[in-house]
Amino acid sequence: MSTLIKQNLFEGFLESSFVGFEKSREEGKASFLSQGLPTLKSEEYKFTAITKKLEQSLSNLNAAKPFDLSEEEVREVIPQGFEGAVLVFSNGHLLKNRCLDINNLDFSSLSEKPETPIGSIAKVEKDAFAALNQASFDGGVFISIPKKEVVEKPILLLSFNKANEGEIISPRIWIEAGDFAEVTFISHSINKSDKPYFVNLVSEVKGGLNSQIRYYRVQNEGENAFEVSNIETNLLQDSRFTSVTLSLSGEMVRNNLSLNLLGSNSEGNMYGIYLLNGKTHVDNHTNVDHTIPHAESNELYKGILADQSRGVFNGKIFVRQDAQKTNAFQQNNNILLSNDATVNTKPQLEIWADDVKCSHGCTTGQLDEEALFYLQARGIDKIQAKGLLLFAFAGEVLEHIENESFREYCINLVQERLGSKF
Known part of the structure; x- marks a missing residue:
């Protein structure tokens, strides 16, 4: 790890x-100081040179x-047809004065909840970047869904990002859902800068x-x-989590998603699509830990890669000795549309x-010729036929979005991308 980047991250930033x-x-x-930022010699980051x-x-x-x-500015980027609370973040900081329809939502800045046990779920020893965030975050949110409360409309986490006096943004989110509670989150990032961050x-x-x-994410950062x-999620008995x-887009994106199934009849579902062109690099690392009997996990990630883009998928399923009667499914499928696109899957x-x-x-x-x-042969031109096949390939993942208006929004995003970029 570069000594310069290490010093800069801790001189002034933490203060x-x-x-x-x-x-x-x-x-x-x-x-963080013990681990250092990962290099290509690090097994978990061998295909993603994020530090470099x-x-x-x-x-x-x-x-x-x-x-x-x-x-x-907030309202113009809210997905069409969306109804529900909107939490607004500016470079990772909660902007309460710009949040919308929040009357019945229990949330606050993390600075107002110093008793929050951060790091008790996302362990710092598992990833150097998680450790760096825990050492240096300066904004964040605490969201609580009370016991037996069913939040019928989704909660939109709207994050606006740009470089200004610095280039590092460290959001921190703590979510807890009480027993028998039900909630849907939609995380959407908005790029406001042409500079790197x-x-x-x-x-x-x-x-x-x-x-x-349910936790849905759209990553559409700047190039x-x-x-x-x-x-990272902890699930107790009879609970269910779907991502x-x-x-x-984004020059380089790394997604670490971990589910800890800690109770019987718990269920974890992880789905993803990556539609990449240019030189975009997206790395999905998933981890499901089955610790008890009678739990289930389902995982399906699909990628469509064009130009010189690169995709990485590494999914891990652990079934502990006591976790009898486990059902676990994992699949990664990719279509390469150019000779220069690459994917590493494991x-x-x-x-x-x-x-x-x-x-x-x-x-x-x-693509199937x-x-x-x-x-x-049935009168559909080549470009349209290609788009239909690619959308059919990606659509299997979109079906797992239960919220109808957001599913339609994602379908439009995918169709627009497939029609203009591939």
Whole structure:
């Protein structure tokens, strides 16, 4: 790890953090200094040279400052047809004066919740960037869904990002859903800058007994943006968590998503689409930890890659010795549309129990020429036929978005991307 980038991250940057969480910060700092930023020699980052990219692209390794937004700027980027609460973030800082329809929502800045046990779910020793965030975050939000409350309309987490007095953005999110609670979150990033910046996000999600949590993400950062996200969830008995991630742009994006199934009959679902062109690089790393009997996980990621883009998928499923009667499914499928596009895929199973049903697999190939010829033979031109086949490939993931208006919004994004970029 470069000594210069290490010094800059801790000289001045940490001093600007808000007061609180001193013990957690020290744990994060010690872990980060011990690990160092990953290199290509690090097994978990062997295909993603994020440290080298940051060193080459960033010049001001200080915290980016929050900036003001008008209500019009907020409203014009809300997905069409959306109804629900809107939480607005500016470079990772909660802007309460710009949040919308929040009357019945229990939330606050993390600075107002110093008792929040940050780091108890997303462990700093698992990832250097999680450790860096815990040591240096200076904004964030605490969201609580009370026991037995069903939040019928989704909650939109709207993040506006840009470089200004610094280039590092460190959002921190804590979500807890009480027993028998149900909620849907939609995370949407908005780029407000043509300059490089680095988003280092950590979200910790705690699901109570029989809770239902849906977490949808749209990553559509600027072409000069870098992002590493660590999202980790603890699920108790009879609870269910479903994640759908749509990755469209960003110079280099790394998504770390981990589910800890801690109760019987818990269920974790992880779905993703990455539609990449240019030189965009997206790396999806997932981890499902089955610790108890009678739990289920489902995972499906699909990629469509053009130009010189690069995709990485590494999915890990751990089935502990006591986790009998586990059902776990994992699949990664990719279509390469150019000779210069590449994908590195590695689905993994580590099973210590003997009474389980587990499967994993991956495929990488080109568009089906026979299917393309079949459509053309029936009067559909080549470009339209190609778009229909690609959308059918990606659509299987979009079906897992239960909120109808947001599903339609994502369908339009995918169709627009496939029609104009591929």
